[in-house]
Amino acid sequence: MSAPTTVHAFATRTRLGEITLEPVVPVRDAELVQGWLAHPAASSWQMGELRVDEVREYLAGLQAAPHEAAWLGRLDGEPVFLTETYDPARVLLADVHDARPGDLGMHLLVAPPDPPRHGLTDAVMTAVMRFCLSDGGRAGAGLGATRVVVEPDVGNRKIAAKNAAAGFRVLREVDLGRGAHAKRAALSVATRADFAASALGTGPLPGSSLLATHLTAEHMEHAHRHxxxxxxxxxxxxxxxxxxxxxxxxxxxxxxxxxxxxxxxxxxxxxxxxxxxxxxxxxxxxxxxxxxxxxxxxxxxxxxxxxxxxxxxxxxxxLLATYLEELSATLAGAAAKRERELDGHTPSVSGLLEAMRAASGTRAVAETFQQVEAAMSEGHPGFVANNGRIGFSLSDYRAYAPERGERMRVLWLAARRAHTHLALAADQTEAGHYGTPGVPGELSDAERAAFADRLAARGHDPADYLYLPVHPWQWEHRVAITFAADVARDDLVLLGPGSDEYQPQQSIRTLFNRTRPERHYVKVALAIQNMGFLRGLSPAYMRATPAINDWVADLVAGDATLRTAGFGVLREVAAAGYTGDVYHRAPLHKGQPNPHRKMLAALWRESPVAGLAAGERLVTMASLLHRDAGGVSFATALVRESGLSAEQWLRAYLDAYLYPLVHCLLRHELAFMPHGENLILVLRDGVVRRTLMKDIGEEVAVLGDRPLPERVERIRAAVDDEEKALAVFTDVFDGVLRHLSGILAEDGVLDEERFWALVAETIDRHAAEHPDVSGSGARAHLGVDLRAARFAHSCLNRLQLRNTLQMVDLANQSESLIYAGTLANPAGRPTGRRTER
The missing domain is CATH 3.30.310.280 (TATA-Binding Protein)
Structure with missing residues (x-):
């Protein structure tokens, strides 16, 4: 944005007196400014050698430029500083800053005081920020920016501290200038809200933690329309x-x-x-x-x-009011996401890709992975009410919502071993899981020692307890109240927060370890109502989870086709659950699930970070359906980033995603829940090279009668061949590819006819390469036919509308489904033609 050309003064009161700003007059002010620039304190400006006439020419150039301006600041009438403003989209930062409407660049030069005056720089910074951010449009008003942008040298610690005091947040480091004027800069921004809440701003208003700044008419209009x-x-x-x-x-x-x-x-x-x-x-x-x-x-x-x-x-x-409440929460979440996108808290697609390109080393790759995770703004692409989170307060939302990208610490409970189970994968041990002296596991030596001391201080033997992580919300709202008796008798003992910081994932109750990214995810019970379910976690289900994961992982690792495709699973290697409460002893009503039996459990899942090769990047598959505030598609940007044709890029994606899923279904009768949040894509140069499936224990199914180990038997859901095919038709074609095809077609990247032709080619290629597996072809009527002309139209929103509290019976999901006729298969075999073999 350009500074106004109208000559006027801005005035504001500070602790040191009245500060005014007015346009610089080069003829009048050049000598004064030249003296300030020549002082050693202004060395970062790199203009100390300029003569007065050169400074006059420099200031005149600023005042004549269409997107820059210079302002002289006075304290009680005495000149004490110079500030420059500029449009960062056109000046200096055009190539490195993803400018938003309302951005205003700023430089500040404070005169060296003689004698020094305590608080002068604070007062000047306060006045300049008010000038930049207060509404413009009239004489005596400010410039009306929504964000101020600065780019100080990364080595300038004094200005870094001053910027932080004014509410600036460092976005990233960038290289600016050339030759002698080159510098590594800390690109930073401050919004009006950032400044108001800062040490130099007006300070938080009384009760400001309760202010819902996202609930404005503008943001809500956008949310309603979307x-x-x-x-x-x-x-x-x-x-x-x-x-x-x-x-x-x-x-x-x-x-x-x-x-x-x-x-x-x-x-x-x-x-x-x-x-x-x-x-x-x-x-x-x-x-x-x-x-x-x-x-x-x-x-x-x-x-x-x-x-x-x-x-x-x-x-x-x-249940209508419950559905409307989930819809209201979804609207509020959309408004909050919009606010964060517009003020720059959430990176744009170009910002995400830039960060991914620049990432070097494991920690940087993990950082960009989590930036993408937090940037997703849609939620489930099919469900309308998809961000209900009934039970969260405004402060809970800010602390724990995935799109906030905040870090948190889990709380640890000691759960009496007699009432608690710990299930482990075959290659895990309890000591190895929690950690042994000198070899940290989920807990460090210091944490284990502190927890043992706290139990001993209460008169308990630490060996009588297992350690169980809980979400802070779950402790405050459920455990300390619903399980008060268990806490009072020390069957559950609060030990305090752990040392590691975690970031909530899109599934909200799954947490990624930001302190040690190579360590496990932790998934915990979070008994909020969200998208048709209370998001608990069943200790009964957890008992078999590691064994199920071992079986699936062994099957995948033992299949040469899956190995070649790079398809992998992130195992859930440990699970713990507490069952000593009275709710587990109370009878079930008509055999229906009891949500109170899903309040205290946790599982640990492998991190994708540990297995990365050099040059590989991680993103959630949900990112392929993401558009940023400017409407830019992440998938389209990846295609262009890759340098491949759209067809080549899509083939690589289908080889990594669809081909393995088809193979698992046709070879092993194994079906996953392969939607956007359940898959991690491994990219190289913007191209999907392999995929990692997660959430195995709760959502994998064997759809036939193949032999299974006793502990794995619970995942069997034998169905007929037409319903087996829905594992691909419903969950992949309708749940993912329908949306991706629409995005690429809307963006003019790839027309839908060619998109679905490539899908069909992928299925046919699998059939040709595996002639012993039934599928398309002459034996299709005897097996699963993924090239069938039509398939049953399974409807997700109808499920939620029928029962907003529990969409499906998890013990019998097949019987819970609702169909609305059939859909034409866009990858179906052309009418009248059938490939024989």
Whole structure:
């Protein structure tokens, strides 16, 4: 943004007196500024050798430039500083800074005081920040920036401390200038909120932790439109209604209308394979019929849309409020994500890719992996109400929501061993898991010693307890209340926070170790209501989890096809659960699951960081469906980053993702839950080279009658061949590839016909390379046919709308599914043609 050219003064009161700013007058001020620049304290400006006439020319150039300005600052009328402002999108930072609307670059030169005056620099910085950030548009006002950008030398510790005191956050280090003027700079930004809460700002307002700055009309308008567009698209996809072409005069050719009782929605959309709709949020119009007066415009409101659709949705009356609450929380989350994207807390797609390119070493790769994880703004691509998190307060959201990217420490409990189990993978031991002297495990020597001392101080033998991590929210809201009796009798003893910091993942209760990225993820119970489930963790399920993971990992490692594809699993190697509570002794109601039996358990999963080769990068597969605040697609950016054609890039992805899943299903009758959050993609130069599957214990299934070890038997879910095929049709085609195809087609990267042709080629190539496995071809009627013309249309939102508290019976998921006819398979065999073999 450019500084205004109107000559006016800005005035503000500081602790030292009134400070004013006015445009520099080069003829008048050159000699004064030259003296300041020549002082040793201004050496970082690298302009100490300039003569007065050269300084005059420099200042005149600034004042004449369209995107720069210089300002003279006075304290009680005495000149004491110079500040320069510039548009970072056009000046100095254009190649290294992902500028946002409202960004304003700033340089500050404070005159060397004689004699020194305590607090002068603080007062000047305060005044300059107020000048930059306060609203402009009138004489005597500030410049109206939303963010101030600075780029001090990384070695300048004094200015780093001063910037921190003004609320600046370092985004990254960048190289600026050339030759003698080159420097390594700490690119930093401060928003209005950052400055207001800083030591030099106005300070936090009373109760400021309760302020919901994201809940503004602007952010909520964007959230409503985004969610309404998604609801129209996904609910039409599930055939809950069918929008009609808009035949009104002047309607665009891609216009549609949905007429409800007294209310009509009009919007533009593109339609793709698998009845996939891409609705333009900005195009949505909601009107009410007002008789002779014509239509009356109404606000676009996602909650009102659900109320208007209720006769079609038929959410049970007793659960409608719960669904609306989840939808409200989803709206609030979308508004908060929007705020963070616009103020630069969340990197843009280009920022993410730049960080990935620059990452060097394990810790840097882990950092970029977690930046991508926190940047995801959509949640589940199919579910409308996908960020409910009922139970979180505003402060909980800020501390624990994945998109906040904050670090946290888990709390550790000592759980009496007589009531607690620890299940381990075959290659693990209890001592190795928790750690042995000199060999840290999940706990360091110091932590284990401190925990043992705390138990001994209460009169307990540490050998009588197992250590169990719990989420801080779970302790505060569930354990200390719901399990008060267990805590009082010391069956559960709070030991305190661990030393390692973790970052919540998109699955919210899974935590990535930021202190030691090569160590295990930890997954803990978090009894909030989110997307159709209470997010507990069952100790009963945990008992068999490591054994199931061992069996799956051995099967994958022993299959040459999967090894060649680079397909791997992140094993859940340890699980612990407490069952000493009264809830585990109380009878179940009609055999239904008891959520109180899922409050105290944890599991540990392998980290993908430990197995990386040089040059490899990690991202969640959900990133392929991500668009940033500017509408830039991560997948499209990766294609362009790779230097390959779109077809080559997609083939590599399908080889790493689809081919192994097809093989697991057809060779082993093994199905995963391979949606975006459950897969880690391993990239090299922007290309997907291999995939890592996670969340094995709860979501893997064997769909046939092959022999299984007794401890693994629980994952058997024998179904017929048509339902086996849905493991690919529903979870891969409809759940992932439908959305990715739409993105690449919308961006003009790859048309959908060619996209699905490559999918079909991948399936056919597997059949050709594995002729002994039934699938497409002459024996297709005897097995799973992934090239079938149609498949059953399984609907996710219908599940959530039917029962917002528990979408499916986890013990019998197949019987819980809801279908809406069939879908045409875009990778189906051409009509009348069938490959024989």
């Amino acid at each position: 969610l309404v567009a998604k609801a129209l698209a996904e609910l039409a996809h599930e055939r809950l209604f069918q929008p009609e072409p808009d035949d009104a005069p002047g309607a665009p050719p891609d216009g549609y209308r949905l007429a409800l009782d007294g209310v009509t929605y009009r919007f533009t959309a593109r339609r793709y394979a698998l009845e996939h709709w891409v609705v333009d949020p900005a195009s949505v119009r909601r009107t009410a019929t007002a008789g002779m007066r014509g239509d009356v415009a109404l606000p676009v409101d996602a909650l009102e849309l659900v109320a208007e659709l209720q006769p079609l949705l038929q959410v049970p009356d007793g």
